[in-house]
Amino acid sequence: MPTMKKTIIALFIALLVTGYAHAEQTERVIHLLDKEIMENKREGIFYAPNENIPFTGKAVDFHPNGQQRWERNYVNGKLNGLLTTWLDNGQKSSEHHCVDGELDGLSTNWFENGQKFSEDHYVDGKQNGLSTSWFENGQKFFEGYYVNGKKNGLWTIWSPYIQKYIEEYYVDGIDVDSSEKIIKRCRNSMGQYGAARVKECVDRDIEAEIALRKY
Numbered sequence: 735m736p737t738m739k740k741t742i743i744a745l746f747i748a749l750l751v752t753g754y755a756h757a758e759q760t761e762r763v764i765h766l767l768d769k770e771i772m773e774n775k776r777e778g779i780f781y782a783p784n785e786n787i788p789f790t791g792k793a794v795d796f797h798p799n800g801q802q803r804w805e806r807n808y809v810n811g812k813l814n815g816l817l818t819t820w821l822d823n824g825q826k827s828s829e830h831h832c833v834d835g836e837l838d839g840l841s842t843n844w845f846e847n848g849q850k851f852s853e854d855h856y857v858d859g860k861q862n863g864l865s866t867s868w869f870e871n872g873q874k875f876f877e878g879y880y881v882n883g884k885k886n887g888l889w890t891i892w893s894p895y896i897q898k899y900i901e902e903y904y905v906d907g908i909d910v911d912s913s914e915k916i917i918k919r920c921r922n923s924m925g926q927y928g929a930a931r932v933k934e935c936v937d938r939d940i941e942a943e944i945a946l947r948k949y
Contacts, residue, residue, distance in 0.1 A: 762791030771806075778835065779811035788812075797822040807832075821846060831856075845870045854880075869894050878904070885909075888917070888936070903940055910940050 764782055766774075771793065774781050782789045788811025795803040801822050807815035812835035819828045825848055831839030836859035843851040849872050855863035860883035867875040871894070878889030884907030893899035901917055903910045910916070920935035 764789075764791065764793055765795065766793050767795060780808055781811060833858075878902075881906075883907075903936065905940060910943055916940060916943070 766783075770783065771780065774783055779788050780793075781787070789808050790810055791808060793806045793808065797803050797820075799822055801824050802820050803822075804817070804819040806813060806817050809815075813832035814834065815832065817828075817830040817832055818826065821827050823846075825846060826844055827846075828841075828843045830837055830841040833839070837856035838858060839856060841852075841854045841856060843853075845851050847870060849870055850868055851870075852865075852867040854861055854865045857863075861880035862882065863879060864877070865880055866877045869875050873894060874892050876889065876891045878885060879887045885904035886906065887904065889902045889904060891900045891902070901914055903914075903917065916939045917936055920932050920939065924931040924935045
């Protein structure tokens with residue numbers, strides 16, 4: 735019985751030591767310049783300087799005034815988690831979510847005045863979903879959707895002087911030249927039946943327009 739008790743205690747201590755070592759590795763923080771990130775990448779995997787094991791932990795850099803410039807989180811040499819940058823006044827300038835070295839999730843950029851500049855969504859490194867950008871005064875600049883990295887559907891662009899400047903329609907990243915006329919025609923003919931019917935009309939006519947281009 736005493737022997738078994740000693741064995742259990744020894745196993746418990748070993749687990750504690752292993753857990754501590756793992757926590758120490760994942761919580762590691764190193765200070766690097768931008769160029770050092772590139773200099774220490776091998777085949778897309780990041781290594782801390784003078785090390786041969788893919789880096790796990792946090793890499794940071796600072797502005798000359800001491801304000802943090804950026805922070806990157808790595809797991810086994812690949813970006814995982816938040817990638818954040820700041821201006822020298824402490825204002826956050828960008829925030830990106832990464833998974834296994836690729837952008838995945840929400841990516842946001844800000845102007846120096848703190849106003850949001852852009853917001854995009856990524857899946858496995860490709861833009862997917864709503865993409866929005868704003869002017870520095872907070873007014874919307876453009877808005878549209880991506881599917882697998884290509885523009886798809888209706889994109890709207892605003893001028894800083896007028897409410898709406900232009901509307902474009904994309905299919906697999908290709909701008910359909912006559913989209914504006916199609917949208918206007920469908921709004922005039924189907925607008926009384928609601929937005930869903932207008933969209934059906936636009937999608938159908940755009941598909942026909944693309945098919946005609948093949949001849």
